Amino acid sequence: MQSTKSGGAARVAIIGAGIGGSALAALLQRAGYRTAVYEQAAQFLPVGAGIHLSPNLMRVMRRLDVHRRVLACAQEPSAFLNRDAHTGAVLYALALGEAAHQQFGAPFLTLRRGDLYAALMSAVAPGTIHWGKRLAGLDWRGETINLAFVDGTHAEADIVIGADGLHSRVRTALRGFERPHFSGQVAFRGSYPRTLLDALRPDDLTKWWAHDRFVLSYWLDRARHEFYFAAMMPQAEWPIQASSMPGDLDEMQAHFADFHPDVRHMLAHAPHVCVTKWALFERPAHFEFGTGRVALIGDACHPMRPFMSQGAAMALEDAVIMLRALLGSNDFAAAFAMFAATRHARLAEVHGVSAANTFMRGPTDPHWVFGYDALTAHASPVLPALPVVPAMAMAMAA
Ligand SMILES: Cc1cc2nc3c(=O)[nH]c(=O)nc-3n(C[C@H](O)[C@H](O)[C@H](O)COP(=O)(O)OP(=O)(O)OC[C@H]3O[C@@H](n4cnc5c(N)ncnc54)[C@H](O)[C@@H]3O)c2cc1C
Structure with missing residues (x-):
């Protein structure tokens, strides 16, 4: 069934307030979508270990105006050294710091995962995230999608985007249960x-x-x-x-x-x-992007080995391309198809190189990963670009 609601009229439900879900909520709200996020955790907990914020991810942080917040607390490495594990000999050194700004247009940072979450959360309007809402199932046979939660409550939406990670319940609703x-x-x-x-x-x-x-x-x-x-x-x-x-x-x-x-x-x-x-x-690289008015982003769609440290970056790129696809079409199914068509090649390449675990083992040109700009990539009449706000770009380079 097609729907032509768009922008402020459409009710978007995002399942999961993780890295991809919170970024997507913040982006959609800025574009005028009525957005609700349902998260199983009872409250925000800045947990987790370390994470790389590569330049392709930092472009999205800049778009959300939270880049200064992570710059203030993160480490900005001067180089990414790849060494032989036994001798310590340098196999490949990628200059970062100022060189990352010049080569890739954004910094390369390392920090606590909880600090990344906190920055993304700060970009989401208060009251958007409904905590303690673990999705049990969804029914999208009618014009309105019905969401059922484990606590016995229900909600409605026009479209649902599963950003609920590796063990995605939305994915299970689409495909049946498949263990990762x-x-x-x-x-x-x-x-x-x-x-x-x-x-x-x-x-x-x-x-x-x-x-x-x-x-x-x-x-x-x-x-x-x-x-x-x-x-x-x-x-x-x-x-x-x-x-x-x-x-x-x-x-x-x-x-x-x-x-x-x-x-x-x-x-x-x-x-x-x-x-x-x-x-x-x-999961294998034949990704499940969703269908009709239900879509998947991030690990719900394409969990991969973390050997390129690009999982969170892919979730943030997904969020931007999803927004652009929705802005480019009044028909949700068409927008989701456009999202899938735009993301497939990029994700397949990162998924494959991650699995092979060869990235930067020797001399490497990392531009194809770090130079990617989800705000403008694959620009076409139907997939509008989201230009970087100049003032933010200047603050970034400072
Ligand atoms: C060892 C390791 C190191 C990594 N290092 C990096 C790195 O350096 N850089 C990088 O970019 N990536 C890294 N990754 C990958 C990255 O962590 C993930 O790809 C990323 O977190 C995916 O984001 P997401 O939003 O899709 O899912 P998540 O961040 O996992 O968020 C999913 C959210 O959905 C919620 N949820 C789940 N089920 C339900 C439900 N039924 N109802 C409601 N809510 C639900 C969860 O509570 C969670 O908040 C690493 C991964 C691993 C394993």
């Missing part, structure tokens, strides 16, 4: 205060590459007070239902015992309580 695929990779993750590093002074951002394992390390804040690492390795099976479990320090150190002494030092100084072990899940 365990990639055969796990990650030990931890963060701890600089004071525990003793005399070691790690580089700002380093990926240590071995044949089948790697360790990523960086700072979570501008003052370099908190240090973060993710140590990834193959594992045949993931034996429990939950995505993570407490990390065993002895197990972690044994698996990376052949790494460079600096890496061993970083891992050995992590306090036990700070280390968790995560299963890495994915």
Whole structure:
């Protein structure tokens, strides 16, 4: 069934106030859409480990006018060093800092995931997010979509966008239940205060590459007070239902015992309580974008291995392209088809290179990833560009 409501007349329900959902809500509100977000968590909790904010993601933050907020608390690495895990030899160094502004038009940052969430939340109008609303199911057979929540309450919308992550309930409503695929990779993750590093002074951002394992390390804040690492390795099976479990320090150190002494030092100084072990899940690259008046963005649509650190960036790019597609058509189904057509090639490429885990292992031109501008990409008469506001662009470059 087609619908021709648009802009302020359309009621948009977004499921999930994560990275993609909160960004999409903020973008749609600025364009005049009546937007409600339903989030299963009872309240906002700035949880999570570390995250890269690459320039393609920072362009979206700038559009939302929250880039200064993350610039104020994030670390801006001077370079992204890729080193041989055993010898420490530099395999490829990407200059960042001022060079990132010049090459990619936006900064490259590292910070706490909770700080990214907080910045995105600040862009969403108060009262938009309905906390404690876990979607149980939806019925879109009529003109109005009915949403049912686990707490027994209901809501209505004209379109629904599932931004509800890896185990998306909206995806299940569209396709039936399909368990995400365990990639055969796990990650030990931890963060701890600089004071525990003793005399070691790690580089700002380093990926240590071995044949089948790697360790990523960086700072979570501008003052370099908190240090973060993710140590990834193959594992045949993931034996429990939950995505993570407490990390065993002895197990972690044994698996990376052949790494460079600096890496061993970083891992050995992590306090036990700070280390968790995560299963890495994915879905195949024939993405489910949705149909009719129900669409998916972010991990709900295209979960991928985190080896390019681009999952959140893809969710934010999705949000911008979704807004542009909706602005480009009065017909929701056509807009969602346009969204899917625009995103497919980009996502397939990032999904594939992430799975191969080759990005920046040696000399690399990263422009195709970091130079992408979702505000203007694939500009066409039906997919309007969202120009950067000049004043914001100037503040960004300052
Ligand atoms: C080890 C690791 C490291 C990573 N590092 C990076 C990095 O450095 N850079 C990067 O860009 N990406 C990184 N990623 C990927 C990134 O975290 C994800 O791709 C990103 O969070 C996806 O955003 P999203 O909005 O789609 O989903 P999420 O951020 O997961 O948000 C989904 C939201 O939906 C809510 N929800 C779920 N089900 C329901 C329901 N039924 N009803 C209502 N609400 C619901 C959840 O509570 C949550 O708030 C990493 C991933 C991993 C595993």
